[in-house]
Amino acid sequence: MSRSQITRGARLTQDDVGRSTAASSAGAAREDDGCTILHVDMDAFYASCELRSRPELRGLPVIVGGDGSRGVVTAATYEARRYGIHSAMPMSRAKRLCPDLVVLPPDFGLYTEVSAGVMAVFRDITPLVEPLSLDEAFLDVAGAVRRLGPPAVIAEQIRARVHDEQGITCTVGVAATKFVAKLASTRAKPDGLLVVPPDRVIAFLHPLPVSQLWGVGEKTEEVLLRLGLRTVGDIAHTPVDTLVRALGPAAGHHLADLAWGRDPRRVEVPEGEKSVGHEETFPRDIDDPEVIRRELLRLSEKVAARLRAQGVAGRTVSIKVRFADFSTITRSRTLRSPTDVAREVYATARELYDALGLQRARLRLVGVRVEGLVDADEAPRQLLLDEPEVGWREAEQAVDRAAARFGRGSITPARLVAGPGRDDDDHGFGGQPVAPRPR
């Protein structure tokens, strides 16, 4: 195998990889020397998970996506991609491109389970695992080289184990930096392996289009194209000041560094999430404030339950409102102390919504998010003068216990059960069956 050549499909043995990644002159350093960063990316992850239990669909154009008129494609098999279908594409368009498309509803429980198995394989290799999402992660294997072999050999071990233990394929990029490792895995997809040695980084990067750079999306690409910058090489040879003027200091310096392969970021084991939120697009636009408030209540319930499940509480509550014309606004408020109580989250979300003073504006989406998370046990609690020691938090914890036993949804605020309900001062929580009502 020539340098940087993609290995695809077949799993290699240690000897194969040793030969394939060695420099041409005998006794010279291996070309994966110093390439201790691995980026592992599952191939069409959600769709691959589904196909494990539906082998009859293999070889067919299959997508996973939300139902309803406003869904988008969440994952597409490579057979579906041949029709031009890709993730985030509106479902209606995907069906037009391929009338024989097989559409499966998402099963996030299954994907979470498979992901946990895959991450366990990674952590068996090295403790330095930085998951980016359910289906991809960075690994720093510097500490595993003596035990398991060179990085390319470790990459093949991972590919083989994920295939054998989880029944899905993955692609691995191997490089000295996170950014190049990620680009390498993108280039080698699907079911491939690509090593980019340090002395080949510039030759690998500079012909790529600017859109391949991390942080360059639709808007930034437009700006760069207006400056006449089409490739990573063009960016590399542009004065940093020009990039900073066009994109701001952070993005300007960031792109200049990436264009020369400079990426000092280390693989870091994440400490935890920084915010928790839920949002929902209505099947059709809604202008009834009562329906919108009820949705805010439902979302607040879900957010607070997740906060409690993770043992965290947050100080800032924000709402997101998307209008029928797709314009979007957010509003937020920072509380005096962190909360994981649905009643408090909803009360704040509702106040933020009411303060907008919308006169029956048609809304497409609403969302609730809690930010500024801290450990719930260490979070200071601001007891109000008339608040009992055992109150809503304890009541909602009781609901959590009941939900764990009987299923989520077994206990629901009365307002979410009874349809358009009261608009009273307890914000719809009065009917919670197990909640002791504070006085």
Place this chain on the structure above:
DNA sequence: TCTGGGGTCCTTCAGCTC
């Protein structure tokens, strides 16, 4: 064509304190 849902990070601006 018609755009989900979960997140993170950056920029800008306003208000506050020193």
Place this chain on the structure above:
DNA sequence: TCTGGAGCTGAAGGACCC
């Protein structure tokens, strides 16, 4: 007592990623 600047924080919006 008044004023301007620095620094901090919160709020809002936007861009981006998977």
